[in-house]
Amino acid sequence: MAGCAVQGGCPSDYIAVAVSVIAVILLLARSTLPFLVHKIPRTKSSDFWILIIQVVASFNLLFSMVMGINFLKIKKRHWWQSCYIWAVWLEGPLGFGLLLSCRIVQAFQLYHIFVKRRLPPMKSYILLPLILSPWIVGASFIHMKKPLNPRCHLRGQWVIPVVCLHALYIAALAVATWSVQHIKFQFNEFKDLLQGIIVSATSIGVWIVAYIMNEIHENTEWLQVVSRFLLLVMASIFVHAFFSLSISRPLLSQMSLRRREKREFETMGMALRIPDSGLLLQRRATPEIDHNDPLDRLLLNKRFRQSFMAFADSCLAGESVHFYEEVHELGKIPVDDTVRRVYMARHIIENYIVAGGAMEVNISHRSRQEILGTLDLAHPDLFNNAVNELLQLMKVNLGKDYWSSTFFMKYKEELQSQADGHELMERVIGWDISQLSSIHGVDDPFGQEPPSKGSVTF
Numbered sequence: 001m002a003g004c005a006v007q008g009g010c011p012s013d014y015i016a017v018a019v020s021v022i023a024v025i026l027l028l029a030r031s032t033l034p035f036l037v038h039k040i041p042r043t044k045s046s047d048f049w050i051l052i053i054q055v056v057a058s059f060n061l062l063f064s065m066v067m068g069i070n071f072l073k074i075k076k077r078h079w080w081q082s083c084y085i086w087a088v089w090l091e092g093p094l095g096f097g098l099l100l101s102c103r104i105v106q107a108f109q110l111y112h113i114f115v116k117r118r119l120p121p122m123k124s125y126i127l128l129p130l131i132l133s134p135w136i137v138g139a140s141f142i143h144m145k146k147p148l149n150p151r152c153h154l155r156g157q158w159v160i161p162v163v164c165l166h167a168l169y170i171a172a173l174a175v176a177t178w179s180v181q182h183i184k185f186q187f188n189e190f191k192d193l194l195q196g197i198i199v200s201a202t203s204i205g206v207w208i209v210a211y212i213m214n215e216i217h218e219n220t221e222w223l224q225v226v227s228r229f230l231l232l233v234m235a236s237i238f239v240h241a242f243f244s245l246s247i248s249r250p251l252l253s254q255m256s257l258r259r260r261e262k263r264e265f266e267t268m269g270m271a272l273r274i275p276d277s278g279l280l281l282q283r284r285a286t287p288e289i290d291h292n293d294p295l296d297r298l299l300l301n302k303r304f305r306q307s308f309m310a311f312a313d314s315c316l317a318g319e320s321v322h323f324y325e326e327v328h329e330l331g332k333i334p335v336d337d338t339v340r341r342v343y344m345a346r347h348i349i350e351n352y353i354v355a356g357g358a359m360e361v362n363i364s365h366r367s368r369q370e371i372l373g374t375l376d377l378a379h380p381d382l383f384n385n386a387v388n389e390l391l392q393l394m395k396v397n398l399g400k401d402y403w404s405s406t407f408f409m410k411y412k413e414e415l416q417s418q419a420d421g422h423e424l425m426e427r428v429i430g431w432d433i434s435q436l437s438s439i440h441g442v443d444d445p446f447g448q449e450p451p452s453k454g455s456v457t458f
Contacts, residue, residue, distance in 0.1 A: 004073075004225070007070060008069075008070035008071050008072050008073050008074070009071075009072060009073040010225050012225055012228075013071040013072070013225075013228065013229065014071075015229070016071065016228070016229045016231075016232040016233050016236075017066055017071055017072070017232070019232070019233050019236045020062045020065075020066060020232055020233075020235070020236045022236075023058075023062065023236035023237070023239060023240045024058075024059060024062060026240055027055060027058055027059070027239065027240060028055070031051070031052075031055050046109075046123070046124035046125070047106075047109075049124070050105060050106060050124060050128075051102075053098065053102055053128075054098075054102045054103075054242075056098075057094065057095055057096075057098035057099040057102065058099060058239035058240075058242075060090045060091070060094045060095040060098070061090075061091060061095030061096055061235055061239060062232070062235060062236060062239060063090070064086045064087065064090035064091035064094075064095055065091060065231060065232050065235055066232065067086040068083060068086035068087035068090075068091060068152045069087070069152060069214070069231065069232075070151065070228075071228065071232065083148045083150075083152035084142070084143050084146070084148065086152070087148065088139050088142050088143055088148070089143075092135050092138065092139050093132060093135035093136050093138075093139050096166065096169075097132055097134075097135030098132060098135075099239070099242065100169040100170070100172075100173060101128055101131040101132045101135075101169070102128065103173055103242075104131050104169070104172055104173050104176055105124055105127055105128050105131065107173060107176035107177055107179075107180070108120065108127065108176060109124070110180050110183075111179050111180050113342060113346060113377065114180060114183045114185070114339065114342055115180060115183065117338065117342055117375075117376050117377045117378055118374060118375050118376065118377060119349070119372060119373075134165065134168075135165070138161075138162075138165055142158070153214070156216060159211075159212060159216065163208055163211070163212065166204060166208065167204075167208075170201055170204060174201075177194060181194075183339065184339055185339070199238065199241045199242055203234050203235075203237055203241070203242075204238065206230060206234045207230070207231060207234045207235060207238065209230075210226075210227040210228075210230035210231045210234065211231060213226075213227040214227035214228060214231060267329075268326070268329075268343070268344060268347040269326070269329035269332075269344070272333070272340050272343055272344060274329050274332050274340075274344075275332055291403060295391055295394060295395050295399055296391050299321075299324060299328075300328075303411070303414070303415075304411065305321070305324075305325060305328075307407050307408065307410070307411040308321060308398070308402060308407075309321040309322065309325065311398065311402050311405050311407040311408070312394075312398055314407070315401075317397060317398060318359075319352065319359040319360065319361045319362075320361055320362075320390040320393060320394050320398075321394065321398075322352075322359055323348070323352045323359070323361050323386070323387075323390060324387060324390065324391075324394075326344070326347070326348050326351075326352070327348065327383045327386075327387055329344065330344045330345065330348065330383070331380075335378075335380055338378040341377070341378040342377045342378050345378065345382060345383075346377065348383065349372070349377075353368055353371050353372065353386070354372070361386070361390060362390075362393065363385075363386045363389050363390065364389060367385045367386045367389060368386075370385065371383065371386065
């Protein structure tokens, strides 16, 4: 025990390392399976990269603890084995600090989008380094003062500031989460944040106790072994649970494999339960299409819109029609239902308006900036100018060719078959009514007078 307590390699150390390896494997599995199993496309949005950074930060935290706290019997002979690389930089700013900073950025985005109802004023790639800067400053200061001993332990007077820095970020995340607690989220964002705080606070509470014991009681061998074990195990539980509770978003949840719904949603409109979203229910005959009608009026017909969309997709120019479809779905949400309108508007902006979006549409810079700089994401006229511009483009680029395409011919055949079906149904119904009205006497058991006694009917 005496040797392994100082040099590492105790049985409990190997158990803790095994737990951390399992946590990393589960972490990598949860981050890659959505792409391999569910074929989720990789997006360029900040949400995707923030989740990727969380994976990297989690790995840095666990690996730096294994290398910096003598879990394994590794002699430090090279400069890259320095305590200041592993225990200061990778474990601090690039580990725990980066992980909590990503979570705070997510809470900041939720606050501005759903409370302020506008896009965050600061990009994530700018905000994240700013939130992380106290860790960078602290790590630089420790690196200059060099208070670590050869076993990578801090002196007593340095322990309290380091612990306070950890607690500060937990408190900041709690405050950011509380600021959105009154919003009725559709997809459990607040619940995920709250669970993240509970898990992190509990894990960090135990972790801090173990950290203090490990740093202060350096000469108590059994306490070194126990505290070292708790440090790595609690950190492993923390990173896995924290990542598993990643803030989810419908259709765009890149990491979580949890099934909150028994059914899968193909569109944001279906996920938000917009009436008739994604459905094609025709309870009455579809009116004839007049070529002279404006395109915006024709696109109000769902069957025509889907036919026109299929044609546009075949021409590799379907973004405009898909955008029109999404905005049309947005219009079905009541104006006073601001939360669902914000969800839908945010989805449209990230997919169609933001530069580099999955289906970026060709609109003027002025219209794009009006949308991105809006002060109200739930405004009913938010996308009107963009829709008008795209309608003009569709008329010029797609309108004329559609009428001579096989897609329109197929659409006409569907209309004709539907009209024939309705006509046949009307004939059947009319025949049934005429048959019922022609029933008399013995043919009508309900209209027949009861026979008198002794009478016989032949």
